[in-house]
Amino acid sequence: MSDARPLVVTVDRGRCIGSGLCARTAPTDLALGPDGRAAPVRPASAGSEELTExxxxxxxxxxxxxxxxxGDLVAPLW
Ligand code: SF4
Known part of the structure; x- marks a missing residue:
């Protein structure tokens, strides 16, 4: 994710177990909501190493x- 293409982050909240890992790793893009599950912080992201991680x-x-x-998947890529 080295260029500046707008990216969309989604969280499958049915799968999220609220570990908080993503919010600690990429707090500009992900945060835990009041229900203890993660959600995107903003509608579009420029991406970052932290978001990929x-x-x-x-x-x-x-x-x-x-x-x-x-709509191409940018992360995770295995
Ligand atoms: S809090 Fe983030 S890292 Fe943890 S399960 Fe939910 S989406 Fe995954």
Missing amino acids: AAEMCPVEAISVRDAAT
Whole structure:
């Protein structure tokens, strides 16, 4: 994610177990809501190493980061 394409972050809140890992790793993009589950902080993101790391480290693979224009999955990529 080195360029500045707008990205959309989504969290499958049905899968999220509220570990808080993503919110600690990428607090500009992810935060825990009042229900204890993660949610995107903003509607579009410029992306960051931290966001990629958060998507890759989620223990239940609940986070997806996609190119806003094409819908292509940007993270996690294995
Ligand atoms: S890392 Fe995954 S399970 Fe943990 S709070 Fe974030 S989305 Fe939920």
